Amino acid sequence: MASGVDARTRQRVVIEFLTAEGTGPLDIQVRLRRVFGDCTVDSATLTRWIKRVWCGVGGVGSDDSEQGQHSKHPHYYYEPLDTFNSAPSTSTSSQQQQQRPFFHQPFSVHTCTDEEGINNGDWTELHHNNNSPSNGPPDLLAGTTTTTTTHNRIIGPQNNGPLHLTNGTTHKMQTSGSSGGGREVLSIHVGQAGVQLGATCWQLFCLEHGIQASDGTKLSDEWREGSLNETLFYETPQGKMVPRTVLADLEPSVVDNVRKEFGDLFQPDSLFTGKEDAATNFARGRYSVGRAALEGVMESVRKQVEACSSLQGFVFTHSFGGGTGSGFMTLLLDKLTREYPGINLMRFCVFPSPRMSTGIVEPYNAILHATTTINYGHCVFVFDNEATYNLCVNKLGISRPTYHHLNARVAQVISSATLSLRIPGSLNVDLADYSTNLVPKRRLHFPVMTYAPVISPDSARHQGNQSVTDMTTDCFNPSSQMATYNPDNGKYMPCCLLYRGDITASEASKATNALTNLSNVHFVEWCPKRYKIGINSSRPCVVTGKLSHDKLPKSICVLANTTAFKDTWVTLGNKFKMMYGKRAFVHWYTGEGLEESEFDDALETLAQLITDYEEAEGEDQQGEEEWEERREGGETGGKKDDREERRQGGETRGRKDRSEEKRQGGETTGRRDEGEERRQGGETTGRRD
Ligand code: GDP
Numbered sequence: 111m112a113s114g115v116d117a118r119t120r121q122r123v124v125i126e127f128l129t130a131e132g133t134g135p136l137d138i139q140v141r142l143r144r145v146f147g148d149c150t151v152d153s154a155t156l157t158r159w160i161k162r163v164w165c166g167v168g169g170v171g172s173d174d175s176e177q178g179q180h181s182k183h184p185h186y187y188y189e190p191l192d193t194f195n196s197a198p199s200t201s202t203s204s205q206q207q208q209q210r211p212f213f214h215q216p217f218s219v220h221t222c223t224d225e226e227g228i229n230n231g232d233w234t235e236l237h238h239n240n241n242s243p244s245n246g247p248p249d250l251l252a253g254t255t256t257t258t259t260t261h262n263r264i265i266g267p268q269n270n271g272p273l274h275l276t277n278g279t280t281h282k283m284q285t286s287g288s289s290g291g292g293r294e295v296l297s298i299h300v301g302q303a304g305v306q307l308g309a310t311c312w313q314l315f316c317l318e319h320g321i322q323a324s325d326g327t328k329l330s331d332e333w334r335e336g337s338l339n340e341t342l343f344y345e346t347p348q349g350k351m352v353p354r355t356v357l358a359d360l361e362p363s364v365v366d367n368v369r370k371e372f373g374d375l376f377q378p379d380s381l382f383t384g385k386e387d388a389a390t391n392f393a394r395g396r397y398s399v400g401r402a403a404l405e406g407v408m409e410s411v412r413k414q415v416e417a418c419s420s421l422q423g424f425v426f427t428h429s430f431g432g433g434t435g436s437g438f439m440t441l442l443l444d445k446l447t448r449e450y451p452g453i454n455l456m457r458f459c460v461f462p463s464p465r466m467s468t469g470i471v472e473p474y475n476a477i478l479h480a481t482t483t484i485n486y487g488h489c490v491f492v493f494d495n496e497a498t499y500n501l502c503v504n505k506l507g508i509s510r511p512t513y514h515h516l517n518a519r520v521a522q523v524i525s526s527a528t529l530s531l532r533i534p535g536s537l538n539v540d541l542a543d544y545s546t547n548l549v550p551k552r553r554l555h556f557p558v559m560t561y562a563p564v565i566s567p568d569s570a571r572h573q574g575n576q577s578v579t580d581m582t583t584d585c586f587n588p589s590s591q592m593a594t595y596n597p598d599n600g601k602y603m604p605c606c607l608l609y610r611g612d613i614t615a616s617e618a619s620k621a622t623n624a625l626t627n628l629s630n631v632h633f634v635e636w637c638p639k640r641y642k643i644g645i646n647s648s649r650p651c652v653v654t655g656k657l658s659h660d661k662l663p664k665s666i667c668v669l670a671n672t673t674a675f676k677d678t679w680v681t682l683g684n685k686f687k688m689m690y691g692k693r694a695f696v697h698w699y700t701g702e703g704l705e706e707s708e709f710d711d712a713l714e715t716l717a718q719l720i721t722d723y724e725e726a727e728g729e730d731q732q733g734e735e736e737w738e739e740r741r742e743g744g745e746t747g748g749k750k751d752d753r754e755e756r757r758q759g760g761e762t763r764g765r766k767d768r769s770e771e772k773r774q775g776g777e778t779t780g781r782r783d784e785g786e787e788r789r790q791g792g793e794t795t796g797r798r799d
Contacts, residue, residue, distance in 0.1 A: 114189040117345070122199045147507075157741055192610035219402040247575040259265050292423035295341055295531055295541065296414050297355040300442065301388075301434035302364045302458045303513075304427040305357045310517035311427070312353050312375065315342055316524065317651045319351070319532070325374040326350040341532040344417055354418065356380050356410045360399055360434045362388035382410045388433025390469040395437020397703035404441055411446070423454025423541040425528065431472030443483055454541040455488040458524055463496035464594050464681055471695050473685040478708065480556075481715035489526070491542045491559050491669060492591035493520055504589060519592065522650065523559045526667035528609045535610075535646030545606050547642040548671050553722050554720045558593045559670040560585040563662070578613055578664070584622035585668040593678065600674025602633045608644040610665030617641050622779050633727060634673070675721035683716050 230445035275468050299308025316323035318335035321343070327350055343351040353376060359365050360736075362383040369381060384403040416419055424446065430434035446453070462472040469475070500520050502511035531540060549555045563576060584590055585607075588597060609618050622641050625631050642705040650665040690709050691696060699707055 112120050124274050136646060169693060179188070203655050212638060213480065220577070245661065249656050251309055251755075293341065293420040293531075294418040294426055295422050295528065296418065297342070297353070297425045297427070297772070298410070298411065298440050298442075299355065299357045299447055300426065300428040301359055301420070301432045302430035303366045304433060304435055305359050306513055307427045307458070307460075307517045308355065308357055309372065310514070311521045312355065312372070314518075314521045314525050315532075316351075316375070316649060318648070319343065321351045323375060323788065324372060326352055330661055338532045338534065341422075342528070352373075352377050353380070353564075354414055356407065356414055357409045358382040358394065358403075358410065359387075360384040360403055360438060379410055379413050382407050388437055390431070390435040390471055391433040391698055391702060392440075392475040393699040393702035393704035395433040395435075395439070396482075397437070399436065400438035400441050403438070403527040404445060407442060407447075407558075408445060415450070421450075421453070422531070423456065423525070424450075425541075426455070426457040427459070427524070428457070429460035429602050430476035430479050431460065431467070431469055433475065435460070436475035440482045441481055443486065447486065454545070455486065456527070456541055456544060457488070457490045457492055458520060459492050461494045461593060462493040462682060466496045466499070471698075473682050474695065474699070474709075476682060477686050477703075481712040481719075484553050484715055484719065487545065487549055487555055489548055489669075490556050491523070492675075493523075493559055494594055497594045501564055501590070501592065506566045518561075518563070519561065521664070522652075523561050523592070523667050523669075525650070526561070526665070529608070529610060529648060530645045532645055533646060533647065533648045535795065537646070540763055544606065544669065548669060550603055550671070550726065551722055553719050554726060555669060556675055557606075558591065558595065558667045558675060560590040560668045562590055562594060564590065568719050576725065578609070578617040578623045578666070579621040581664070581666045582607065582618075582668075584629065586625065586628065587665055587779065593675070594679045595672070595674045596629065597672060597674050599677055600672050600723070601634045602640070603634055603640065603671040603673065603726060604637055605640060605670040606642045606644065607764070608646075608667045608669070609664065610646045610666075611649045611662065612647070613645055615643075615645060618645060636726075673723045673727040676720055679716060679720055679723075683713070683720070686716075687713065 170257070193532070195453060199259045254745045297308060297311070299305045313323045315321075316326075319339055319342075322329055326343075326346075339345075339351065341354075347353055355376065355378065357380065359363055359366060359382075362385070365381050365383045382403075384399065384406070385397050387401055394400065426439070428439050443455070447455075462476050467615075495516055498516045499511050501519060502508045506515070508515055531534070545555070548557045562581045585598070607618065607622065622643070625641075650662045652662060656709070690713070696709065697707075770786055
């Protein structure tokens with residue numbers, strides 16, 4: 111610290127900066143230096159202050175939050191503005207003050223002192239509403255972007271949802287739907303597939319934003335000034351752009367490769383590695399090895415969250431079939447949703463392929479994972495390696511595609527899905543819009559993805575004359591699928607069509623009209639508005655080499671929920687049942703702490719999911735009215751919902767809780783210990799090798 115600046119002044123300045131819109135810890139360090147020359151606050155102290163201001167004393171991540179106390183009732187502490195009147199004149203401009211909804215009159219942040227200069231004085235509590243209903247999506251083709259979607263849980267000083275102050279004032283915040291975002295998104299990549307796919311995505315994001323992927327420096331010719339770069343990156347005082355991300359794996363090799371390949375791009379804190387992998391075992395990821403690593407990953411996540419001023423949500427990449435991707439992800443999701451309730455979540459997942467497989471037990475892992483997380487209700491976009499592999503062979507002419515090629519395809523979709531969060535466009539779609547539009551029932555949250563044009567880098571240079579209608583139609587062709595299912599065996603539920611490049615709203619409208627005439631595109635009858643459309647003029651990049659790229663004139667990405675995906679679940683379920691019928695490989699799971707009854711629960715939940723698909727496909731006019739009601743007023747109170755509640759709150763949950771209790775009460779300890787002993791005695795070594 112610089113001498114001559116007393117702790118209280120320093121702290122007051124910091125706390126005022128925290129109230130400023132868009133100010134994260136790094137900004138604060140920069141601004142402090144501007145005000146006091148060499149005066150900085152060490153990051154540990156700064157983190158503590160931020161927690162106090164944003165999350166209340168004790169803050170997120172304290173032992174209390176483990177019990178769910180803070181997270182269930184997120185709160186912020188303030189005191190009347192008077193106490194802050196003497197703050198130095200380095201505060202934000204009056205214009206910024208007006209834009210500061212979170213600290214809108216008559217409250218401001220408390221300044222105080224304890225061992226770091228903070229006392230626990232007379233705090234005023236500000237409650238934050240997590241339950242505001244979403245009023246459904248706008249009709250984008252009608253040109254309205256005034257979405258009323260609310261974004262519930264924001265960690266920073268901005269919140270786009272309504273806030274209820276204790277004095278009864280309610281602030282209606284600006285929603286991001288009209289502006290296209292500007293609020294941060296944290297990408298979390300888990301397990302081998304998740305981390306490798308994540309690394310490819312960052313390579314693409316860097317290209318799209320004009321950032322050098324090896325070290326985060328801005329490329330002067332291509333740097334996107336004026337874009338919402340801060341959604342995915344933050345800037346260091348040296349002017350380097352750092353990804354807002356966490357890459358985590360339970361063993362070191364994959365993350366080490368990323369470290370080698372991307373050098374200085376990622377902040378060291380955002381790369382987490384454990385010592386022992388999950389050995390393609392859901393139970394190891396969820397109950398034993400994964401549990402030990404959870405706090406480490408959460409620490410990395412918290413650091414990234416603290417660097418955000420207004421976190422919009424988490425985007426994940428992981429596999430369903432791996433031990434880390436399935437088991438550890440359930441644990442991480444449980445923890446994150448308790449610590450950041452109401453946050454938007456979106457996941458891009460490798461689904462087990464029907465014929466190609468790297469692990470025999472993938473059906474166990476995938477179904478245990480999907481059924482454990484079935485009630486989250488956020489979008490889980492699925493693709494499989496077999497379909498994506500075929501796409502690379504048939505459309506790109508790659509004779510032996512590698513994971514790198516497959517990941518590059520999926521990265522394009524992730525890029526399109528997050529585009530309007532980071533590059534403003536004419537018709538924007540944001541994270542919350544996807545779930546609102548694509549998930550008609552809580553469990554039916556597995557949309558598939560297609561992308562066009564899929565063309566080789568060489569032909570990319572000459573592409574340009576394919577019409578928007580052709581591209582759109584192509585996306586509904588089985589040869590463009592990134593997951594294996596037969597579209598003729600089901601009906602489409604809502605779809606999102608995300609256009610980018612040189613495309614006008616009328617071209618998009620014409621293309622969607624053309625879809626209605628296609629004989630192979632059938633929609634469920636109860637869904638009156640079939641398409642949600644996003645248009646962004648930013649041209650798509652194609653990664654042609656490690657650091658080179660081309661730009662295509664236009665592209666389309668379709669995210670579609672279809673009842674045809676039911677068959678994929680049935681096939682996977684049959685594989686699960688065949689193995690489980692013989693109790694094959696079950697001991698590896700019970701040996702790590704999983705109750706055998708969880709296999710039965712998983713099958714029961716899977717059967718409910720399949721029933722949901724069947725009901726969705728068969729629903730008629732009555733279903734249409736229900737869907738309308740649901741969109742207008744949130745969940746409806748009809749018979750179906752009663753049944754839904756009974757299912758969710760009742761039988762299956764009861765059973766899960768009982769097995770959780772048994773586990774905690776030590777009933778399975780013996781079995782886990784046996785597994786542990788076996789592991790230590792080398793019995794499992796062969797398997798892992
Ligand atoms: P985990 O690290 O324990 O989660 O295991 P993995 O992530 O390796 O999960 C196994 C599944 O992921 C298998 O279906 C693999 O084919 C697939 N997989 C592994 N690495 C990649 C990758 O880089 N890209 C893609 N698309 N799939 C992968």
